[in-house]
Amino acid sequence: MQTKSSSSHRYHERSDLEVLNTFNSDVEKGLTAEEVARRLEQYGFNELEIKQGKPAWLRLLLQFHQPLLYILLIAGAIKALLGSWTNAGVIWGVTMINAVIGFIQESKAEEAIASLSKAVTTEATVIRDNSTIEIPSRDLVPGDIVLLVSGDKVPGDLRLLRVRNLQIDESALTGESLPVTKSVSPLPAETTLAERTNMAYTGSFVTFGQGKGIVVATSEATEVGKISQSLDKRVNLNTPLTRKFTKFSQTLLYVILALATLTFTIGIGQGESWVYMFEAAVALAVSAIPEGLPAVVTITLAIGVNRMAKRNAIIRKLSAVEALGSATVICSDKTGTLTENQMTVQSIYAGEEQYSVSGGGYSPKGEISCDLQEPHSHQSIDTLSPVLEDCLKAGLLCNDSHLEARHGDWIVVGDPTEGALIAAGAKAGLSQAALNNAMPRLDVIPFESEFQYMATLHRNGEESQSERVIYVKGSVEAILSRSQYQLQHNGQRVSIDRAFIEQKVETMAEQGLRVLAFAKKEVNRYQHSLNHEDIERELIFLGLQGMIDPPRPEAIAAIDNCQSAGIRVKMITGDHLATAKAIAQRMGIKSGEKVLAFSGQELSQMDTSTLVKTVEEGSVFARVAPAQKLQLVEALQSQGEIVAMTGDGVNDAPALKQADIGIAMGKGGTDVARDAADMLLTDDNFASIEAAVEEGRTVYQNLRKAIAFLLPVNGGESMTILISALLARDLPILSLQVLWLNMINSVTMTVPLAFEPKTPGLMQKPPRDPQQPLLTKRLLRRILLISLFNWMLIFGIFEWAKTTTGNIAIARTMAIQALVAARIVYLLSISSLGMSLVSRFRSHSTLITNTPIIVIGIVTAIILQILFSQWGLMNSLFNTAPLNGYQWLICLLPMLPMIPVAFFANCLDSPQS
Numbered sequence: 001m002q003t004k005s006s007s008s009h010r011y012h013e014r015s016d017l018e019v020l021n022t023f024n025s026d027v028e029k030g031l032t033a034e035e036v037a038r039r040l041e042q043y044g045f046n047e048l049e050i051k052q053g054k055p056a057w058l059r060l061l062l063q064f065h066q067p068l069l070y071i072l073l074i075a076g077a078i079k080a081l082l083g084s085w086t087n088a089g090v091i092w093g094v095t096m097i098n099a100v101i102g103f104i105q106e107s108k109a110e111e112a113i114a115s116l117s118k119a120v121t122t123e124a125t126v127i128r129d130n131s132t133i134e135i136p137s138r139d140l141v142p143g144d145i146v147l148l149v150s151g152d153k154v155p156g157d158l159r160l161l162r163v164r165n166l167q168i169d170e171s172a173l174t175g176e177s178l179p180v181t182k183s184v185s186p187l188p189a190e191t192t193l194a195e196r197t198n199m200a201y202t203g204s205f206v207t208f209g210q211g212k213g214i215v216v217a218t219s220e221a222t223e224v225g226k227i228s229q230s231l232d233k234r235v236n237l238n239t240p241l242t243r244k245f246t247k248f249s250q251t252l253l254y255v256i257l258a259l260a261t262l263t264f265t266i267g268i269g270q271g272e273s274w275v276y277m278f279e280a281a282v283a284l285a286v287s288a289i290p291e292g293l294p295a296v297v298t299i300t301l302a303i304g305v306n307r308m309a310k311r312n313a314i315i316r317k318l319s320a321v322e323a324l325g326s327a328t329v330i331c332s333d334k335t336g337t338l339t340e341n342q343m344t345v346q347s348i349y350a351g352e353e354q355y356s357v358s359g360g361g362y363s364p365k366g367e368i369s370c371d372l373q374e375p376h377s378h379q380s381i382d383t384l385s386p387v388l389e390d391c392l393k394a395g396l397l398c399n400d401s402h403l404e405a406r407h408g409d410w411i412v413v414g415d416p417t418e419g420a421l422i423a424a425g426a427k428a429g430l431s432q433a434a435l436n437n438a439m440p441r442l443d444v445i446p447f448e449s450e451f452q453y454m455a456t457l458h459r460n461g462e463e464s465q466s467e468r469v470i471y472v473k474g475s476v477e478a479i480l481s482r483s484q485y486q487l488q489h490n491g492q493r494v495s496i497d498r499a500f501i502e503q504k505v506e507t508m509a510e511q512g513l514r515v516l517a518f519a520k521k522e523v524n525r526y527q528h529s530l531n532h533e534d535i536e537r538e539l540i541f542l543g544l545q546g547m548i549d550p551p552r553p554e555a556i557a558a559i560d561n562c563q564s565a566g567i568r569v570k571m572i573t574g575d576h577l578a579t580a581k582a583i584a585q586r587m588g589i590k591s592g593e594k595v596l597a598f599s600g601q602e603l604s605q606m607d608t609s610t611l612v613k614t615v616e617e618g619s620v621f622a623r624v625a626p627a628q629k630l631q632l633v634e635a636l637q638s639q640g641e642i643v644a645m646t647g648d649g650v651n652d653a654p655a656l657k658q659a660d661i662g663i664a665m666g667k668g669g670t671d672v673a674r675d676a677a678d679m680l681l682t683d684d685n686f687a688s689i690e691a692a693v694e695e696g697r698t699v700y701q702n703l704r705k706a707i708a709f710l711l712p713v714n715g716g717e718s719m720t721i722l723i724s725a726l727l728a729r730d731l732p733i734l735s736l737q738v739l740w741l742n743m744i745n746s747v748t749m750t751v752p753l754a755f756e757p758k759t760p761g762l763m764q765k766p767p768r769d770p771q772q773p774l775l776t777k778r779l780l781r782r783i784l785l786i787s788l789f790n791w792m793l794i795f796g797i798f799e800w801a802k803t804t805t806g807n808i809a810i811a812r813t814m815a816i817q818a819l820v821a822a823r824i825v826y827l828l829s830i831s832s833l834g835m836s837l838v839s840r841f842r843s844h845s846t847l848i849t850n851t852p853i854i855v856i857g858i859v860t861a862i863i864l865q866i867l868f869s870q871w872g873l874m875n876s877l878f879n880t881a882p883l884n885g886y887q888w889l890i891c892l893l894p895m896l897p898m899i900p901v902a903f904f905a906n907c908l909d910s911p912q913s
Helices: 016-022 033-043 056-062 067-081 085-109 112-119 223-233 240-269 274-288 292-310 320-325 386-397 416-427 432-438 476-480 498-510 553-564 577-587 600-604 608-617 626-638 650-658 671-676 686-726 735-755 777-805 808-830 832-843 853-870 872-878 885-892 895-908
Strands: 123-128 131-136 145-149 157-169 205-217 313-315 329-332 344-350 353-357 368-371 378-380 402-406 409-413 441-448 453-459 468-474 483-487 493-495 514-523 539-548 568-572 597-599 620-622 643-647 661-665 679-681
Touching: 016 157, 016 205, 067 085, 067 274, 145 157, 157 441, 240 274, 240 686, 274 686, 274 735, 292 313, 292 320, 292 686, 292 735, 313 686, 320 661, 320 686, 329 626, 329 686, 344 386, 344 416, 344 498, 353 386, 386 416, 386 432, 386 468, 386 483, 386 514, 386 539, 402 416, 409 416, 416 432, 416 514, 416 539, 468 476, 476 498, 476 514, 476 539, 498 514, 498 539, 498 577, 539 577, 553 568, 553 577, 553 686, 568 577, 577 597, 577 620, 597 600, 600 620, 600 626, 608 626, 626 643, 626 650, 643 650, 643 686, 650 661, 650 671, 661 671, 679 686, 686 735, 686 777, 686 808, 735 808, 735 853, 735 872, 777 808, 777 885, 777 895, 808 853, 808 885, 808 895, 853 872
Parallel strands: 329 568, 329 643, 483 539, 568 620, 597 620, 643 661, 661 679
Antiparallel strands: 123 131, 123 145, 145 205, 157 205, 313 679, 344 353, 344 539, 353 368, 368 378, 402 409, 441 453, 453 468, 468 514, 483 493, 514 539
16 A cells, blocks of 8 residues: 555556555445544545745845855954944945845745646545545545546546546646546556556546546655645756856855955064954955946846836746846747647648648637649638538537637637537638527537547437437548548538548648548438437548647747747657657747657667767657656756756746746646746747747847956956055045945946847847856956056056145046046946947947936946045045046046046957957
């Protein structure tokens, strides 16, 4: 008998009697109340365990576990020990803001397991003590006999014992887009999860028929439970951005400590007082730390989040914005993301004619046209041929479903396949309701997997003695074997040509279409009932209808854009291999010039190295189990790929959490998938992923601009303080003035860069190398050049002003104002405003295409700098002094040499350099 951690994966190969004996249960009487109580104590309640995460206080403290924040915390502590509480307060304020943002984001991630638990809570109808009763699903135990009817949610993993036309929607678990017809016969041991037709799994829905099964697994032992366990074990991986910032912060930490130690040691060796050198070392450390960078990064990412939300992509974690922009592979589910998630008839063969059906989904909009000899040529038809009309009628009358218009959309109430048949009839002008009134149903043989068909008996007219006709729909094999005749285009009956029809079926199947066959039989007008003998022979074959869940047109364009951007798209689905391959062919998801497809069974037989190679080369992976989706993501990551993974079902959650960026469906997705993901698509459309990739790349572009703007001022400040300290000269800039520049001025002028629009051709460039450091050689050359200029500027203006005025406060104030003036020119050189101004000058155009936010940032910075030097309160707080008109003019002069320096820096940072 099962233990708490046991699995139901072996029960599909056992007979029903063996399974009943294993659990010591009776199919008619069920378990006794005493046995239920004993098993409930042994196995616990049928609910997923919600494991407690780290306490809130610990998660908050862990937000400070970052090298850059170590530097800030240490610097703040030293300033506090020296009595500089203002400096310490500013530094600690920055660290606290970053920690709170990270804490809020992490708190949301713990909701995944709780949502999974809600997803499987339901009522169950069971047999106990020879009575049928309803109980909460949490009270279910292994060995319980469960009854299933249409509309039920399966309460536990069941081995089915009895079925009658039972169909179950398992899409959330297996990815199979259509309900699965169930049976009771034992299956081979190697049968994959999606093909275990004698099993019913927790959380799936009964769409049709009835069934009875024995509970073989509850709580964590169910297939959903195993997903819960793997979710719980998954750690939130760092994104490329956080990995690069960690590495940058570690490097910066070592550089700062080395320079501060060197400064202090050399100064003491030269006979300077340790108090002066210690202050200089602290000032150097503070000047080297880009205090404004964490705030700017957060703001830039937040703006990216807002932009993505306008394009139907909701971001749950800020760092995921950049991660998506650097994605090298997108693994997409098929149903609902790449396709419409609505079965649609696209091809009809009737009366020796081939027809195409336009329109998608269950909407009646569309038309039926006749295929011509030339490829992809069609001719509209004014009237339906008798055979085509009869074929469509068969699909409408031999049908237990109907369509409803809700909130502007057409939905199917019943089976998706039958919904597609109703929509096809409506496109031809046929009404299901009108036909049912004109040809009332007298009897029905429901679809059974044993016979592979459904049949209905109808009276062709209102009078009781009207003619009777039987309509039959089902698998091609079932219908053709019972058909003796077929109808020509003019309605004339001839002997059936099975070989030719089978060839048509094969052609339609190669297009990924699911093909149903239709037939009829005219019977005695006094017949009122229907049985299998009535349709064993002499059916009149009417035609074929081929249907598919069609690709989204906008998704096809989005895939092409992604591939142009160097991002490979791979389809990972639980659907059939042939269907997935055909959809991939239509959408252009290829490996080179062809679609390279593999089944889950093929993947399961590969060793690790072969699997990794296959995943790299393949473009379609069908019939994959939940664990395999996770393996596919891990295999790609092992090769250095940045993986974006989409999904909507319970089975997708572990892979979503493992991926560098998990993308869940906001409309059709389960709570489990949404809570495990980093991003939600509000329209469940692949095209929105491409839009989010574009926004992600724009975010990284703007982050790079921010770094290029921020770090040179830190470099210039650090070089100035270092050289001044080593030469035992007055410091041209004090630590509190450094904080003003690094926090107030830098943030004011850098935040507008976060609003910069995308550069032309952004989606034609390949993804960045995932191993590329945050500070590339090109960017370092730019930063070093501007840092040298800033150092010479600060040092030169300070020495000149000190010599000419004899006032060290004025000298320091002029050095700072000159630096800010030069920074304005540098900001323009890297912004889209500057590019527009240059283009305007070259082309004599009056058009400026950038956002005016840069202008607002510059004007705000100028106002703050005027207050910084001219307001008495600021003079007292920051040790500055008011400047006269001549001194202001001197401060503005460095703007001129910055123009060629900035131009040369852009050349150094260009991709061609």
